[in-house]
Amino acid sequence: MSSTKEEAPAVRVLGLWASPFVIRVLIALRLKGVEHEVLEEVVGKKSELLLRSNPVHKKIPVLLHHGKPISESLIIVQYIDEVWSSNAPAILPADPYVRAVERFWAQYIDDKFPRGIRILKGTVDGNKDEIVEQLSTALQLLEEAFLKLSNGKHYFGGDNIGYLDIALGSHVGWVRAVEKIAGVQLLDAAKVPHLVAWADRFCAHPAVVDVLPSADRFVEYSVKYGSFFPTRPSLPTE
């Protein structure tokens, strides 16, 4: 049956280009070669479709697969990996123990980076010096994790990008942006040389390059919308 103009595409993503969580979903879909439509939300005004699709949290990203909504970026990435399991590459590693290690670090990354970035951006109050130290420590630990997991190869996932690459890599845009905004060094080649090299490779990867813009674009976004949410400063993302 051919698709008509009235039929919605099978795979749609509700998102905002500047959200690292949305970026994760787009990378995963591109990695798997899945055709999809992106519906860009308007900053500050949630669409009816979003409110209907994620009534509990009303946040992006939401993946709509044949109309069925899935939310939470890391959950969506795993869903994509499981549904399109016959499309290479595998996003999660095959070994249960290595999967557990990657999931551990992905959780750690989301515990540290989103809040830290918001504080350094200035949209949420916090002690910037303390945050820089926390994020530097986190990056140090991730540098060590990279050495163990990559086993001399290019990515956390080995020869190709995988779950943990996507989890951390999606934050690189904002990390580099807040380095400029706050005048700090996070991805410091002297302290975390392997991660710096990895970040460059990740950003240049074909599945990433068109959905992870340069740091300057994130800085522009921050300037444009920084004062947009006086009482609810965070992005309308998870």
Place this chain on the structure above:
Amino acid sequence: MMKRNLTTHHSATLSAMERQEEDEDRVKLFGFWSSPYVYKVEWALRIKGIQYDYIEENLENKSDQLLEYNPVHKKVPVLIYQGKPIAESEVILEFIDEAWKHHGDRILPEDPYDRAMARFWVRFGKDTLSPPIWKWFTTQGQEQEAAYAAAVEQLQILEKELDGKRFFAGEKMGLVDLSLGPFSYIIPIYEEITGVKLIKEEKLPSLLAWMDNFLNSSIVREHLPPMDKLKLRCQAIREAFLKNTN
């Protein structure tokens, strides 16, 4: 019936090398008697029929082993599999389901969409439901009232999701049940201590029934924390919080 072995070796007739190999293959769990996260892991191991050695930690004087196995968070539970550590209860639960895929019941469903939903509700429990419940238990006055209202709002969402099912996973318990399970005994304790009912039959009948189903299931009823001791501990925690804010 699963037993926790508080000693690590039981056979004196094995050679030293055999004992070492056997020891490395033993699944170990570092835990603490009152930690709900530890219980989730223990119930999961029981669902799969996995024998394990349990090591009780003194959280005020953590062992070198724990600090070595979980240097990032220094917390329990930590599962040791073939000498390698796994931390964070949600991560451990998924690992248990995958490492022992063909043992016992599945903890996560097969269908990718159902798996995504299960993971969604686990996160909901952790990020959205737990904070107001904790706040309700550790505050008083207006702050407590606001937290109570927020907790009830989230519980109503959960009630809708449960919708009269025996367990969140259906006829048998699954990931979401294990993850939310400790609430089935913690909330009644909190209610007793605060003198306020959080889960009322008129408003949350499915959840009330689920709590009963969970506590009475064969896996759970044979392994629960000592309730009197736990109640005293919770009481002390509430008092400490109230003292700090005065």
